[in-house]
Amino acid sequence: MTRTSSRSLIAYVACVSLWPLSLLAAAPDSQANLSACQRGWSSCDRSQLTPLELSEVARADHTRNVTACRRGLDACDRSGLSEAENVALAVAEHDRNVSSCINGIGDCDPSRLTRAEARDVATSERQRDISRCVSDIGPCDPSQFTESERAEVALARHERLLSDCRQGFGPCDRSKLTESEARAVMLEERRRNLSECMYAWDECDRSLLDPREAAEVDRAVHARNLSECVAGRDGCDYSLLSPPEAAALAATERLRNHTACVEGRGHCDRSRLTPAEAAAIPAEPGLASSGGSVR
Numbered sequence: 001m002t003r004t005s006s007r008s009l010i011a012y013v014a015c016v017s018l019w020p021l022s023l024l025a026a027a028p029d030s031q032a033n034l035s036a037c038q039r040g041w042s043s044c045d046r047s048q049l050t051p052l053e054l055s056e057v058a059r060a061d062h063t064r065n066v067t068a069c070r071r072g073l074d075a076c077d078r079s080g081l082s083e084a085e086n087v088a089l090a091v092a093e094h095d096r097n098v099s100s101c102i103n104g105i106g107d108c109d110p111s112r113l114t115r116a117e118a119r120d121v122a123t124s125e126r127q128r129d130i131s132r133c134v135s136d137i138g139p140c141d142p143s144q145f146t147e148s149e150r151a152e153v154a155l156a157r158h159e160r161l162l163s164d165c166r167q168g169f170g171p172c173d174r175s176k177l178t179e180s181e182a183r184a185v186m187l188e189e190r191r192r193n194l195s196e197c198m199y200a201w202d203e204c205d206r207s208l209l210d211p212r213e214a215a216e217v218d219r220a221v222h223a224r225n226l227s228e229c230v231a232g233r234d235g236c237d238y239s240l241l242s243p244p245e246a247a248a249l250a251a252t253e254r255l256r257n258h259t260a261c262v263e264g265r266g267h268c269d270r271s272r273l274t275p276a277e278a279a280a281i282p283a284e285p286g287l288a289s290s291g292g293s294v295r
Contacts, residue, residue, distance in 0.1 A: 040064055072096075104128060168192060200224070 034053050037044035038060040049057060062080065069076035069089050081089065100106035101113060101121045113121060130149055133140035134156040142150050158176065165172035165185045174182055190208060197204035197217045209217060222240060229236035229249055241249065260266035261273060261281050270278055 030048065033043075033045055033048050034057070037046060037049060037053070037057040040061065044057075046054065046057070065075070065077050065080050066085055066089075069078065069081060069085075070092055072093070078086065078089075094112065097107075097109055097112050098117050098121075101108035101110065101117075102124045104125065108121075110118065110121070129141065130145065130153060132138040133142055133145075133153045136157070142153055145153065161173065161176055162181055162185070164170050165174070165177065165181075166188045168189065172185065174185070177185060190213075193203075193205055193208045194213050194217070197206060197209060197213075198220045200221060204217075206214065206217070225235070225237050225240045226245060228234075229238065229241060229245075230252075238246065254272065256266070257269055257272055258277060261268035261270060261277075264284060270281075270283065273281070
């Protein structure tokens with residue numbers, strides 16, 4: 001075998017050996033290109049597609065076009081739709097127009113409605129007008145309403161006024177309430193005010209309390225203050241304590257202080273100990289008394 005033949009054979013073997021690797025390296029690029037074409041991306045290179053892949057991409061293009069037409073997008077190409085798809089599209093567009101007209105949302109073309117659909121739309125618009133009048137939200141013109149519709153609006157407005165008055169929401173026009181409703185509102189206001197006073201809220205108006213309610217509030221305030229003092233919280237007002245309560249609280253504090261000094265845990269004020277108690281409890285080195293001296 002000649003030297004040239006040997007070199008050719010070696011080159012051939014090398015090419016055959018590297019061929020699977022080149023296929024593996026190209027496979028991901030080919031798959032990525034196919035995916036880009038199926039999604040309609042600008043990076044798609046159709047010249048690299050096989051006949052089978054071109055068929056798949058064509059189906060993806062068609063599906064995307066059908067979706068665009070169904071959604072009313074500018075990308076829709078009606079010429080690419082089949083007869084059945086055009087019929088289905090016409091039905092979907094008609095239904096969408098009817099829905100927009102009835103709901104008052106989106107683009108509505110009344111000229112495309114049938115007579116029955118136009119009546120449904122008119123009924124829906126009237127119900128929306130009534131709803132706006134009832135809720136006092138948006139424009140309201142009751143002049144076009146029937147007598148029963150005006151009565152419905154008036155009743156709904158009155159019920160909302162009564163509810164607002166009873167709950168204390170916004171201004172309450174008592175002149176529009178019946179005598180029994182006004183009494184119910186007054187009772188609700190007194191109940192709400194009593195609750196606010198019991199919890200010492202800023203909205204409390206003590207001038208609205210009767211003697212029984214005022215006494216009840218005073219008891220609640222006193223009990224809450226005593227609880228604050230017993231717990232040692234900053235909400236305690238010692239001036240509100242009765243002499244027996246103040247004495248009991250002082251005794252409890254003396255016991256706590258003595259225990260703290262004996263056990264060496266907690267705040268200990270040796271100046272508040274009796275001479276006998278102080279003599280019985282050795283002072284801890286380096287600790288200052290409440291007076292500031294170090295024993």
